[in-house]
Amino acid sequence: MRSRKQTPPELNGDHVDDDTTNEAGSVDALSLAEQAEAEAAEAEAIAAAARARAQALRLRREAEAAKAAETVAAPEADDTDDAAESAEEPTGEPEPGRRGIHIPLPTWKTVAGVLTVLVIAALLAVSGYMYWNHRQVLAEQQRRAEFEAAARQGVVTLMSLDYNRAKEDVQRIIDNSTGQFKTDFQNTAEDFVKVAVESKAVTETNVTATAVESMTDDSATVLVAASSRVTNAAGAKQEPRAWRLSVNLARDGGQLKLAKVEFVP
Missing domain, CATH: 3.10.450.230 (VirB8 protein)
Known part of the structure:
Protein backbone atom coordinates (compact mmCIF):
# COMPACT_ATOMS: atom_id res chain seq x y z
CA MET A 1 0.00 0.00 0.00
CA ARG A 2 1.43 3.28 -0.98
CA SER A 3 1.66 5.94 1.63
CA ARG A 4 0.77 9.49 0.97
CA LYS A 5 3.02 12.02 2.37
CA GLN A 6 1.30 15.06 3.70
CA THR A 7 2.68 18.42 2.70
CA PRO A 8 2.94 21.02 5.43
CA PRO A 9 0.63 23.91 5.17
CA GLU A 10 3.41 26.26 4.52
CA LEU A 11 4.46 24.25 1.53
CA ASN A 12 0.95 24.01 0.16
CA GLY A 13 0.50 27.73 0.34
CA ASP A 14 -2.28 27.46 3.01
CA HIS A 15 -0.83 29.37 5.91
CA VAL A 16 -2.90 29.28 9.03
CA ASP A 17 -2.46 31.45 11.98
CA ASP A 18 -1.94 29.18 14.99
CA ASP A 19 -3.38 31.56 17.59
CA THR A 20 -6.57 32.23 15.66
CA THR A 21 -7.14 28.55 15.04
CA ASN A 22 -6.71 27.67 18.69
CA GLU A 23 -9.12 30.33 19.92
CA ALA A 24 -11.80 29.35 17.43
CA GLY A 25 -11.46 25.72 18.34
CA SER A 26 -11.89 26.46 22.04
CA VAL A 27 -15.05 28.48 21.47
CA ASP A 28 -16.54 25.79 19.28
CA ALA A 29 -15.77 23.05 21.77
CA LEU A 30 -17.28 25.03 24.65
CA SER A 31 -20.45 25.74 22.68
CA LEU A 32 -20.76 22.13 21.71
CA ALA A 33 -20.30 21.04 25.28
CA GLU A 34 -22.95 23.43 26.55
CA GLN A 35 -25.33 22.38 23.80
CA ALA A 36 -24.71 18.72 24.56
CA GLU A 37 -25.27 19.34 28.27
CA ALA A 38 -28.51 21.19 27.53
CA GLU A 39 -29.67 18.44 25.24
CA ALA A 40 -28.79 15.83 27.89
CA ALA A 41 -30.75 17.75 30.57
CA GLU A 42 -33.71 18.08 28.24
CA ALA A 43 -33.57 14.40 27.45
CA GLU A 44 -33.37 13.56 31.14
CA ALA A 45 -36.41 15.81 31.86
CA ILE A 46 -38.35 14.14 29.06
CA ALA A 47 -37.43 10.72 30.41
CA ALA A 48 -38.47 11.71 33.96
CA ALA A 49 -41.81 13.04 32.68
CA ALA A 50 -42.34 9.82 30.77
CA ARG A 51 -41.60 7.76 33.87
CA ALA A 52 -43.99 9.92 35.93
CA ARG A 53 -46.76 9.46 33.36
CA ALA A 54 -46.17 5.72 33.33
CA GLN A 55 -46.24 5.57 37.16
CA ALA A 56 -49.45 7.62 37.30
CA LEU A 57 -51.07 5.42 34.68
CA ARG A 58 -50.08 2.29 36.60
CA LEU A 59 -51.41 3.68 39.92
CA ARG A 60 -54.68 4.70 38.27
CA ARG A 61 -55.16 1.22 36.83
CA GLU A 62 -54.44 -0.37 40.23
CA ALA A 63 -56.91 1.98 41.93
CA GLU A 64 -59.61 1.15 39.36
CA ALA A 65 -59.00 -2.58 39.83
CA ALA A 66 -59.18 -2.26 43.64
CA LYS A 67 -62.38 -0.21 43.40
CA ALA A 68 -63.97 -2.82 41.14
CA ALA A 69 -63.05 -5.59 43.62
CA GLU A 70 -64.54 -3.60 46.54
CA THR A 71 -67.73 -2.99 44.54
CA VAL A 72 -68.21 -6.74 44.00
CA ALA A 73 -67.61 -7.62 47.66
CA ALA A 74 -69.46 -4.60 49.10
CA PRO A 75 -73.05 -6.04 49.43
CA GLU A 76 -72.14 -9.09 51.50
CA ALA A 77 -69.56 -7.22 53.55
CA ASP A 78 -72.02 -4.40 54.30
CA ASP A 79 -74.71 -6.84 55.44
CA THR A 80 -72.27 -8.69 57.69
CA ASP A 81 -70.84 -5.48 59.10
CA ASP A 82 -74.31 -4.01 59.69
CA ALA A 83 -75.46 -7.13 61.57
CA ALA A 84 -72.28 -7.24 63.65
CA GLU A 85 -72.39 -3.52 64.45
CA SER A 86 -76.12 -3.71 65.27
CA ALA A 87 -75.58 -6.65 67.64
CA GLU A 88 -72.43 -5.35 69.33
CA GLU A 89 -72.72 -1.56 69.35
CA PRO A 90 -76.33 -0.30 69.06
CA THR A 91 -76.10 3.48 68.97
CA GLY A 92 -79.66 4.35 67.98
CA GLU A 93 -78.34 6.59 65.16
CA PRO A 94 -77.84 5.52 61.52
CA GLU A 95 -74.34 5.86 60.05
CA PRO A 96 -73.83 8.35 57.21
CA GLY A 97 -74.92 6.92 53.89
CA ARG A 98 -77.15 4.27 55.49
CA ARG A 99 -80.87 4.24 56.06
CA GLY A 100 -82.20 3.71 59.55
CA ILE A 101 -84.84 4.71 62.10
CA HIS A 102 -83.67 6.98 64.86
CA ILE A 103 -85.05 5.70 68.20
CA PRO A 104 -84.29 8.16 71.00
CA LEU A 105 -83.33 6.64 74.31
CA PRO A 106 -85.78 7.44 77.14
CA THR A 107 -84.61 9.95 79.71
CA TRP A 108 -85.05 9.64 83.46
CA LYS A 109 -87.87 12.17 83.29
CA THR A 110 -89.74 10.01 80.80
CA VAL A 111 -89.20 6.91 82.93
CA ALA A 112 -90.35 8.75 86.05
CA GLY A 113 -93.46 9.99 84.23
CA VAL A 114 -94.34 6.50 83.02
CA LEU A 115 -93.84 5.05 86.51
CA THR A 116 -96.03 7.78 87.99
CA VAL A 117 -98.82 7.03 85.52
CA LEU A 118 -98.57 3.30 86.27
CA VAL A 119 -98.67 3.89 90.02
CA ILE A 120 -101.70 6.17 89.68
CA ALA A 121 -103.46 3.61 87.47
CA ALA A 122 -102.71 0.85 89.98
CA LEU A 123 -104.03 2.96 92.87
CA LEU A 124 -107.18 3.76 90.91
CA ALA A 125 -107.67 0.07 90.12
CA VAL A 126 -107.21 -0.91 93.77
CA SER A 127 -109.55 1.86 94.89
CA GLY A 128 -112.15 0.79 92.35
CA TYR A 129 -111.89 -2.82 93.45
CA MET A 130 -112.19 -1.86 97.12
CA TYR A 131 -115.23 0.30 96.37
CA TRP A 132 -116.83 -2.49 94.32
CA ASN A 133 -116.08 -5.04 97.05
CA HIS A 134 -117.51 -2.71 99.68
CA ARG A 135 -120.69 -2.32 97.66
CA GLN A 136 -120.91 -6.09 97.28
CA VAL A 137 -120.51 -6.59 101.03
CA LEU A 138 -123.15 -3.97 101.76
CA ALA A 139 -125.55 -5.54 99.27
CA GLU A 140 -124.99 -8.97 100.79
CA GLN A 141 -125.58 -7.64 104.29
CA GLN A 142 -128.78 -5.97 103.15
CA ARG A 143 -130.04 -9.18 101.52
CA ARG A 144 -129.15 -11.17 104.64
CA ALA A 145 -131.01 -8.72 106.86
CA GLU A 146 -133.99 -8.79 104.48
CA PHE A 147 -134.17 -12.61 104.52
Missing part, protein backbone atom coordinates in the same frame (compact mmCIF):
# COMPACT_ATOMS: atom_id res chain seq x y z
CA GLU A 148 -133.82 -12.77 108.32
CA ALA A 149 -136.58 -10.20 108.80
CA ALA A 150 -138.87 -12.08 106.37
CA ALA A 151 -138.19 -15.41 108.13
CA ARG A 152 -138.87 -13.86 111.54
CA GLN A 153 -142.17 -12.36 110.42
CA GLY A 154 -143.21 -15.52 108.56
CA VAL A 155 -142.68 -17.76 111.64
CA VAL A 156 -144.57 -15.35 113.92
CA THR A 157 -147.45 -15.22 111.41
CA LEU A 158 -147.50 -18.99 111.01
CA MET A 159 -147.39 -19.94 114.71
CA SER A 160 -149.45 -17.11 116.25
CA LEU A 161 -153.17 -17.85 116.30
CA ASP A 162 -156.21 -16.40 118.08
CA TYR A 163 -159.44 -18.37 117.84
CA ASN A 164 -161.39 -15.08 117.93
CA ARG A 165 -159.97 -14.15 114.52
CA ALA A 166 -158.96 -17.58 113.26
CA LYS A 167 -160.06 -17.00 109.65
CA GLU A 168 -158.11 -13.74 109.39
CA ASP A 169 -155.00 -15.39 110.87
CA VAL A 170 -155.22 -18.32 108.45
CA GLN A 171 -155.73 -16.01 105.47
CA ARG A 172 -152.70 -13.99 106.55
CA ILE A 173 -150.64 -17.19 106.54
CA ILE A 174 -151.86 -18.00 103.01
CA ASP A 175 -151.05 -14.50 101.81
CA ASN A 176 -147.48 -14.82 103.11
CA SER A 177 -146.89 -18.23 101.47
CA THR A 178 -145.94 -19.32 97.97
CA GLY A 179 -145.45 -22.44 95.92
CA GLN A 180 -146.41 -25.90 97.17
CA PHE A 181 -146.49 -24.77 100.78
CA LYS A 182 -149.23 -22.28 99.97
CA THR A 183 -151.22 -24.92 98.05
CA ASP A 184 -151.02 -27.45 100.90
CA PHE A 185 -152.05 -24.90 103.53
CA GLN A 186 -155.01 -23.75 101.44
CA ASN A 187 -156.23 -27.36 101.27
CA THR A 188 -156.25 -27.68 105.09
CA ALA A 189 -157.27 -24.12 105.98
CA GLU A 190 -160.88 -24.94 106.97
CA ASP A 191 -159.89 -27.78 109.31
CA PHE A 192 -157.22 -25.56 110.86
CA VAL A 193 -159.78 -22.82 111.61
CA LYS A 194 -162.28 -25.34 113.03
CA VAL A 195 -159.75 -26.84 115.47
CA ALA A 196 -158.65 -23.39 116.63
CA VAL A 197 -162.21 -22.27 117.31
CA GLU A 198 -163.19 -25.46 119.10
CA SER A 199 -160.11 -25.36 121.35
CA LYS A 200 -160.51 -21.67 121.98
CA ALA A 201 -156.75 -21.43 122.09
CA VAL A 202 -154.56 -18.40 121.79
CA THR A 203 -150.95 -18.94 120.79
CA GLU A 204 -148.30 -16.29 121.23
CA THR A 205 -144.96 -16.76 119.44
CA ASN A 206 -141.64 -15.01 119.90
CA VAL A 207 -138.56 -15.44 117.69
CA THR A 208 -135.30 -15.48 119.66
CA ALA A 209 -132.68 -15.93 116.89
CA THR A 210 -132.23 -16.18 113.12
CA ALA A 211 -129.33 -17.18 110.91
CA VAL A 212 -129.08 -17.35 107.11
CA GLU A 213 -127.79 -20.75 106.08
CA SER A 214 -127.66 -20.04 102.34
CA MET A 215 -129.03 -17.42 99.98
CA THR A 216 -129.20 -16.09 96.46
CA ASP A 217 -130.67 -12.85 95.18
CA ASP A 218 -134.24 -14.18 95.33
CA SER A 219 -134.20 -17.13 97.74
CA ALA A 220 -132.70 -18.23 101.03
CA THR A 221 -132.74 -20.89 103.72
CA VAL A 222 -132.95 -19.41 107.23
CA LEU A 223 -132.65 -21.19 110.58
CA VAL A 224 -135.05 -19.78 113.16
CA ALA A 225 -135.20 -20.29 116.93
CA ALA A 226 -138.59 -19.48 118.48
CA SER A 227 -140.70 -20.03 121.57
CA SER A 228 -144.50 -20.19 121.95
CA ARG A 229 -147.01 -20.08 124.80
CA VAL A 230 -150.59 -21.41 124.51
CA THR A 231 -153.53 -20.01 126.54
CA ASN A 232 -157.07 -21.46 126.43
CA ALA A 233 -160.47 -19.99 127.19
CA ALA A 234 -160.42 -21.28 130.75
CA GLY A 235 -157.40 -19.13 131.49
CA ALA A 236 -154.87 -21.96 131.74
CA LYS A 237 -151.38 -21.14 130.45
CA GLN A 238 -148.91 -23.69 129.29
CA GLU A 239 -145.22 -23.36 129.84
CA PRO A 240 -143.29 -21.83 126.90
CA ARG A 241 -142.04 -24.34 124.37
CA ALA A 242 -138.90 -23.88 122.26
CA TRP A 243 -138.86 -24.56 118.57
CA ARG A 244 -136.21 -24.73 115.90
CA LEU A 245 -137.29 -24.35 112.31
CA SER A 246 -135.70 -24.39 108.84
CA VAL A 247 -137.52 -21.84 106.70
CA ASN A 248 -137.20 -21.59 102.91
CA LEU A 249 -138.01 -18.18 101.47
CA ALA A 250 -138.65 -17.20 97.85
CA ARG A 251 -139.34 -13.87 96.21
CA ASP A 252 -142.85 -13.69 94.80
CA GLY A 253 -144.13 -10.48 93.24
CA GLY A 254 -141.37 -8.47 94.92
CA GLN A 255 -142.16 -9.91 98.35
CA LEU A 256 -140.35 -12.66 100.26
CA LYS A 257 -142.76 -15.42 101.21
CA LEU A 258 -142.68 -18.81 102.97
CA ALA A 259 -141.92 -21.57 100.47
CA LYS A 260 -141.23 -24.38 102.95
CA VAL A 261 -141.19 -24.83 106.75
CA GLU A 262 -139.67 -27.74 108.61
CA PHE A 263 -139.27 -28.33 112.34
CA VAL A 264 -135.76 -29.55 113.16
CA PRO A 265 -134.64 -31.23 116.37
Whole structure:
Protein backbone atom coordinates (compact mmCIF):
# COMPACT_ATOMS: atom_id res chain seq x y z
CA MET A 1 0.00 0.00 0.00
CA ARG A 2 1.43 3.28 -0.98
CA SER A 3 1.66 5.94 1.63
CA ARG A 4 0.77 9.49 0.97
CA LYS A 5 3.02 12.02 2.37
CA GLN A 6 1.30 15.06 3.70
CA THR A 7 2.68 18.42 2.70
CA PRO A 8 2.94 21.02 5.43
CA PRO A 9 0.63 23.91 5.17
CA GLU A 10 3.41 26.26 4.52
CA LEU A 11 4.46 24.25 1.53
CA ASN A 12 0.95 24.01 0.16
CA GLY A 13 0.50 27.73 0.34
CA ASP A 14 -2.28 27.46 3.01
CA HIS A 15 -0.83 29.37 5.91
CA VAL A 16 -2.90 29.28 9.03
CA ASP A 17 -2.46 31.45 11.98
CA ASP A 18 -1.94 29.18 14.99
CA ASP A 19 -3.38 31.56 17.59
CA THR A 20 -6.57 32.23 15.66
CA THR A 21 -7.14 28.55 15.04
CA ASN A 22 -6.71 27.67 18.69
CA GLU A 23 -9.12 30.33 19.92
CA ALA A 24 -11.80 29.35 17.43
CA GLY A 25 -11.46 25.72 18.34
CA SER A 26 -11.89 26.46 22.04
CA VAL A 27 -15.05 28.48 21.47
CA ASP A 28 -16.54 25.79 19.28
CA ALA A 29 -15.77 23.05 21.77
CA LEU A 30 -17.28 25.03 24.65
CA SER A 31 -20.45 25.74 22.68
CA LEU A 32 -20.76 22.13 21.71
CA ALA A 33 -20.30 21.04 25.28
CA GLU A 34 -22.95 23.43 26.55
CA GLN A 35 -25.33 22.38 23.80
CA ALA A 36 -24.71 18.72 24.56
CA GLU A 37 -25.27 19.34 28.27
CA ALA A 38 -28.51 21.19 27.53
CA GLU A 39 -29.67 18.44 25.24
CA ALA A 40 -28.79 15.83 27.89
CA ALA A 41 -30.75 17.75 30.57
CA GLU A 42 -33.71 18.08 28.24
CA ALA A 43 -33.57 14.40 27.45
CA GLU A 44 -33.37 13.56 31.14
CA ALA A 45 -36.41 15.81 31.86
CA ILE A 46 -38.35 14.14 29.06
CA ALA A 47 -37.43 10.72 30.41
CA ALA A 48 -38.47 11.71 33.96
CA ALA A 49 -41.81 13.04 32.68
CA ALA A 50 -42.34 9.82 30.77
CA ARG A 51 -41.60 7.76 33.87
CA ALA A 52 -43.99 9.92 35.93
CA ARG A 53 -46.76 9.46 33.36
CA ALA A 54 -46.17 5.72 33.33
CA GLN A 55 -46.24 5.57 37.16
CA ALA A 56 -49.45 7.62 37.30
CA LEU A 57 -51.07 5.42 34.68
CA ARG A 58 -50.08 2.29 36.60
CA LEU A 59 -51.41 3.68 39.92
CA ARG A 60 -54.68 4.70 38.27
CA ARG A 61 -55.16 1.22 36.83
CA GLU A 62 -54.44 -0.37 40.23
CA ALA A 63 -56.91 1.98 41.93
CA GLU A 64 -59.61 1.15 39.36
CA ALA A 65 -59.00 -2.58 39.83
CA ALA A 66 -59.18 -2.26 43.64
CA LYS A 67 -62.38 -0.21 43.40
CA ALA A 68 -63.97 -2.82 41.14
CA ALA A 69 -63.05 -5.59 43.62
CA GLU A 70 -64.54 -3.60 46.54
CA THR A 71 -67.73 -2.99 44.54
CA VAL A 72 -68.21 -6.74 44.00
CA ALA A 73 -67.61 -7.62 47.66
CA ALA A 74 -69.46 -4.60 49.10
CA PRO A 75 -73.05 -6.04 49.43
CA GLU A 76 -72.14 -9.09 51.50
CA ALA A 77 -69.56 -7.22 53.55
CA ASP A 78 -72.02 -4.40 54.30
CA ASP A 79 -74.71 -6.84 55.44
CA THR A 80 -72.27 -8.69 57.69
CA ASP A 81 -70.84 -5.48 59.10
CA ASP A 82 -74.31 -4.01 59.69
CA ALA A 83 -75.46 -7.13 61.57
CA ALA A 84 -72.28 -7.24 63.65
CA GLU A 85 -72.39 -3.52 64.45
CA SER A 86 -76.12 -3.71 65.27
CA ALA A 87 -75.58 -6.65 67.64
CA GLU A 88 -72.43 -5.35 69.33
CA GLU A 89 -72.72 -1.56 69.35
CA PRO A 90 -76.33 -0.30 69.06
CA THR A 91 -76.10 3.48 68.97
CA GLY A 92 -79.66 4.35 67.98
CA GLU A 93 -78.34 6.59 65.16
CA PRO A 94 -77.84 5.52 61.52
CA GLU A 95 -74.34 5.86 60.05
CA PRO A 96 -73.83 8.35 57.21
CA GLY A 97 -74.92 6.92 53.89
CA ARG A 98 -77.15 4.27 55.49
CA ARG A 99 -80.87 4.24 56.06
CA GLY A 100 -82.20 3.71 59.55
CA ILE A 101 -84.84 4.71 62.10
CA HIS A 102 -83.67 6.98 64.86
CA ILE A 103 -85.05 5.70 68.20
CA PRO A 104 -84.29 8.16 71.00
CA LEU A 105 -83.33 6.64 74.31
CA PRO A 106 -85.78 7.44 77.14
CA THR A 107 -84.61 9.95 79.71
CA TRP A 108 -85.05 9.64 83.46
CA LYS A 109 -87.87 12.17 83.29
CA THR A 110 -89.74 10.01 80.80
CA VAL A 111 -89.20 6.91 82.93
CA ALA A 112 -90.35 8.75 86.05
CA GLY A 113 -93.46 9.99 84.23
CA VAL A 114 -94.34 6.50 83.02
CA LEU A 115 -93.84 5.05 86.51
CA THR A 116 -96.03 7.78 87.99
CA VAL A 117 -98.82 7.03 85.52
CA LEU A 118 -98.57 3.30 86.27
CA VAL A 119 -98.67 3.89 90.02
CA ILE A 120 -101.70 6.17 89.68
CA ALA A 121 -103.46 3.61 87.47
CA ALA A 122 -102.71 0.85 89.98
CA LEU A 123 -104.03 2.96 92.87
CA LEU A 124 -107.18 3.76 90.91
CA ALA A 125 -107.67 0.07 90.12
CA VAL A 126 -107.21 -0.91 93.77
CA SER A 127 -109.55 1.86 94.89
CA GLY A 128 -112.15 0.79 92.35
CA TYR A 129 -111.89 -2.82 93.45
CA MET A 130 -112.19 -1.86 97.12
CA TYR A 131 -115.23 0.30 96.37
CA TRP A 132 -116.83 -2.49 94.32
CA ASN A 133 -116.08 -5.04 97.05
CA HIS A 134 -117.51 -2.71 99.68
CA ARG A 135 -120.69 -2.32 97.66
CA GLN A 136 -120.91 -6.09 97.28
CA VAL A 137 -120.51 -6.59 101.03
CA LEU A 138 -123.15 -3.97 101.76
CA ALA A 139 -125.55 -5.54 99.27
CA GLU A 140 -124.99 -8.97 100.79
CA GLN A 141 -125.58 -7.64 104.29
CA GLN A 142 -128.78 -5.97 103.15
CA ARG A 143 -130.04 -9.18 101.52
CA ARG A 144 -129.15 -11.17 104.64
CA ALA A 145 -131.01 -8.72 106.86
CA GLU A 146 -133.99 -8.79 104.48
CA PHE A 147 -134.17 -12.61 104.52
CA GLU A 148 -133.82 -12.77 108.32
CA ALA A 149 -136.58 -10.20 108.80
CA ALA A 150 -138.87 -12.08 106.37
CA ALA A 151 -138.19 -15.41 108.13
CA ARG A 152 -138.87 -13.86 111.54
CA GLN A 153 -142.17 -12.36 110.42
CA GLY A 154 -143.21 -15.52 108.56
CA VAL A 155 -142.68 -17.76 111.64
CA VAL A 156 -144.57 -15.35 113.92
CA THR A 157 -147.45 -15.22 111.41
CA LEU A 158 -147.50 -18.99 111.01
CA MET A 159 -147.39 -19.94 114.71
CA SER A 160 -149.45 -17.11 116.25
CA LEU A 161 -153.17 -17.85 116.30
CA ASP A 162 -156.21 -16.40 118.08
CA TYR A 163 -159.44 -18.37 117.84
CA ASN A 164 -161.39 -15.08 117.93
CA ARG A 165 -159.97 -14.15 114.52
CA ALA A 166 -158.96 -17.58 113.26
CA LYS A 167 -160.06 -17.00 109.65
CA GLU A 168 -158.11 -13.74 109.39
CA ASP A 169 -155.00 -15.39 110.87
CA VAL A 170 -155.22 -18.32 108.45
CA GLN A 171 -155.73 -16.01 105.47
CA ARG A 172 -152.70 -13.99 106.55
CA ILE A 173 -150.64 -17.19 106.54
CA ILE A 174 -151.86 -18.00 103.01
CA ASP A 175 -151.05 -14.50 101.81
CA ASN A 176 -147.48 -14.82 103.11
CA SER A 177 -146.89 -18.23 101.47
CA THR A 178 -145.94 -19.32 97.97
CA GLY A 179 -145.45 -22.44 95.92
CA GLN A 180 -146.41 -25.90 97.17
CA PHE A 181 -146.49 -24.77 100.78
CA LYS A 182 -149.23 -22.28 99.97
CA THR A 183 -151.22 -24.92 98.05
CA ASP A 184 -151.02 -27.45 100.90
CA PHE A 185 -152.05 -24.90 103.53
CA GLN A 186 -155.01 -23.75 101.44
CA ASN A 187 -156.23 -27.36 101.27
CA THR A 188 -156.25 -27.68 105.09
CA ALA A 189 -157.27 -24.12 105.98
CA GLU A 190 -160.88 -24.94 106.97
CA ASP A 191 -159.89 -27.78 109.31
CA PHE A 192 -157.22 -25.56 110.86
CA VAL A 193 -159.78 -22.82 111.61
CA LYS A 194 -162.28 -25.34 113.03
CA VAL A 195 -159.75 -26.84 115.47
CA ALA A 196 -158.65 -23.39 116.63
CA VAL A 197 -162.21 -22.27 117.31
CA GLU A 198 -163.19 -25.46 119.10
CA SER A 199 -160.11 -25.36 121.35
CA LYS A 200 -160.51 -21.67 121.98
CA ALA A 201 -156.75 -21.43 122.09
CA VAL A 202 -154.56 -18.40 121.79
CA THR A 203 -150.95 -18.94 120.79
CA GLU A 204 -148.30 -16.29 121.23
CA THR A 205 -144.96 -16.76 119.44
CA ASN A 206 -141.64 -15.01 119.90
CA VAL A 207 -138.56 -15.44 117.69
CA THR A 208 -135.30 -15.48 119.66
CA ALA A 209 -132.68 -15.93 116.89
CA THR A 210 -132.23 -16.18 113.12
CA ALA A 211 -129.33 -17.18 110.91
CA VAL A 212 -129.08 -17.35 107.11
CA GLU A 213 -127.79 -20.75 106.08
CA SER A 214 -127.66 -20.04 102.34
CA MET A 215 -129.03 -17.42 99.98
CA THR A 216 -129.20 -16.09 96.46
CA ASP A 217 -130.67 -12.85 95.18
CA ASP A 218 -134.24 -14.18 95.33
CA SER A 219 -134.20 -17.13 97.74
CA ALA A 220 -132.70 -18.23 101.03
CA THR A 221 -132.74 -20.89 103.72
CA VAL A 222 -132.95 -19.41 107.23
CA LEU A 223 -132.65 -21.19 110.58
CA VAL A 224 -135.05 -19.78 113.16
CA ALA A 225 -135.20 -20.29 116.93
CA ALA A 226 -138.59 -19.48 118.48
CA SER A 227 -140.70 -20.03 121.57
CA SER A 228 -144.50 -20.19 121.95
CA ARG A 229 -147.01 -20.08 124.80
CA VAL A 230 -150.59 -21.41 124.51
CA THR A 231 -153.53 -20.01 126.54
CA ASN A 232 -157.07 -21.46 126.43
CA ALA A 233 -160.47 -19.99 127.19
CA ALA A 234 -160.42 -21.28 130.75
CA GLY A 235 -157.40 -19.13 131.49
CA ALA A 236 -154.87 -21.96 131.74
CA LYS A 237 -151.38 -21.14 130.45
CA GLN A 238 -148.91 -23.69 129.29
CA GLU A 239 -145.22 -23.36 129.84
CA PRO A 240 -143.29 -21.83 126.90
CA ARG A 241 -142.04 -24.34 124.37
CA ALA A 242 -138.90 -23.88 122.26
CA TRP A 243 -138.86 -24.56 118.57
CA ARG A 244 -136.21 -24.73 115.90
CA LEU A 245 -137.29 -24.35 112.31
CA SER A 246 -135.70 -24.39 108.84
CA VAL A 247 -137.52 -21.84 106.70
CA ASN A 248 -137.20 -21.59 102.91
CA LEU A 249 -138.01 -18.18 101.47
CA ALA A 250 -138.65 -17.20 97.85
CA ARG A 251 -139.34 -13.87 96.21
CA ASP A 252 -142.85 -13.69 94.80
CA GLY A 253 -144.13 -10.48 93.24
CA GLY A 254 -141.37 -8.47 94.92
CA GLN A 255 -142.16 -9.91 98.35
CA LEU A 256 -140.35 -12.66 100.26
CA LYS A 257 -142.76 -15.42 101.21
CA LEU A 258 -142.68 -18.81 102.97
CA ALA A 259 -141.92 -21.57 100.47
CA LYS A 260 -141.23 -24.38 102.95
CA VAL A 261 -141.19 -24.83 106.75
CA GLU A 262 -139.67 -27.74 108.61
CA PHE A 263 -139.27 -28.33 112.34
CA VAL A 264 -135.76 -29.55 113.16
CA PRO A 265 -134.64 -31.23 116.37
